Amino acid sequence: EAQVTQNPRYLITVTGKKLTVTCSQNMNHEYMSWYRQDPGLGLRQIYYSMNVEVTDKGDVPEGYKVSRKEKRNFPLILESPSPNQTSLYFCASSPDGYGYTFGSGTRLTVV
Amino acid sequence: AQSVTQLDSQVPVFEEAPVELRCNYSSSVSVYLFWYVQYPNQGLQLLLKYLSGSTLVESINGFEAEFNKSQTSFHLRKPSVHISDTAEYFCAVSDISGGYQKVTFGTGTKLQVIP
Numbered sequence: 001e002a003q004v005t006q007n008p009r010y011l012i013t014v015t016g017k018k019l020t021v022t023c024s025q026n027m028n029h030e031y032m033s034w035y036r037q038d039p040g041l042g043l044r045q046i047y048y049s050m051n052v053e054v055t056d057k058g059d060v061p062e063g064y065k066v067s068r069k070e071k072r073n074f075p076l077i078l079e080s081p082s083p084n085q086t087s088l089y090f091c092a093s094s095p096d097g098y099g100y101t102f103g104s105g106t107r108l109t110v111v
Numbered sequence: 112a113q114s115v116t117q118l119d120s121q122v123p124v125f126e127e128a129p130v131e132l133r134c135n136y137s138s139s140v141s142v143y144l145f146w147y148v149q150y151p152n153q154g155l156q157l158l159l160k161y162l163s164g165s166t167l168v169e170s171i172n173g174f175e176a177e178f179n180k181s182q183t184s185f186h187l188r189k190p191s192v193h194i195s196d197t198a199e200y201f202c203a204v205s206d207i208s209g210g211y212q213k214v215t216f217g218t219g220t221k222l223q224v225i226p
Contacts, residue, residue: 042219
């Protein structure tokens, strides 16, 4: 089944403790992207990648890191999480930069 | 810079009634337009997209949207809604330009279908 897989689905962590949210797609898509979804704000892009080793900042990159060492994987790293990063996170992939396939989401709570 | 406005945060509608979810965009160049649907506790799913050609695009579950360049709109319509259409709907826009095709999402409209 063609899909984008994120792990974990739910995560509660403490301020300052480094964490990684994994994302993997099995569709050989070139483009991958991370979004955060907050009530009333819709989806805001954190980082995106056009191919292996090609990444760039989206609209809200502060406090996040990404890497794209393999085509299928695009992990999101929070080196020192803070409570304002409590959110619902989505990874998505696309063959051409249009029409994205989304993962099921990761609900992160930072206390 | 591109932007998307979904003026209605919530739209309640009775089952079998028609519905229109409004979307307006702003961009200095030509655009591609999208509607996504998000069911509770799920990720977004692409509902339909306008890339070129006919300005009226349809989805497999009865929704349609019409690209209106003069009014910079891409409203989503369905002539008769079902309970299963209850979800949040996001309009999105992407500039047609070189390089990365950034997609900007609206803030979403929650469609509540009332039995």
